Amino acid sequence: MKLIAEQPYIKVEREMTSISQNYVEDDRRLYLYHDRILSKHHEFPIEQVWDMSYRPVDGKGGLLYLHTSKGVHVYTVKESPDEFIEAFKKLKKSS
Template sequence: MESIAEQTYYKTERQVNSIEQVDIEHERKLYLYNDRIESKHRVFLLQEVLDISYRKLGGEGGLLYLHTNSGVFSYTVKTSPQPFIELCKNYMNRT
């Protein structure tokens, strides 16, 4: 099944050894389907998603929040996820 929409998010992995600390940024995607939202490691059924919101931080980007029955999950984004949020809310209202 092909996704309806995608939103890029970033996960920072910190690696520390005896000499240095290195931050590695991984680019990942959230995928919206007609019944769920998927990240790399989680699947959120739309019927379990209570809300989706965005908080801008600094000059560009911010945090995208998925409010679910299991808690709030945050995703770091570099651009406004407003189009993705609007599509998600449209599909959430259908369930």
């Protein structure tokens, strides 16, 4: 299946040791195909994704929301996902 769009996102994980606490950013990507959206650990059939929205946070990226039939999934992004959202909306409109 041909890739339509991709969106980088990060997952922040906390690492604890006996003497410190560190936060580690894991760079990941969302992939939009004609029939699904893929993340590192999830696959969303396109017919189960109702909408996407974005909320900027303090000028340092923001939160991308995938509204699905199974609930809302939130992804932390460092850059605006406007192109990704627009590609999704065009795909849904043409379906």
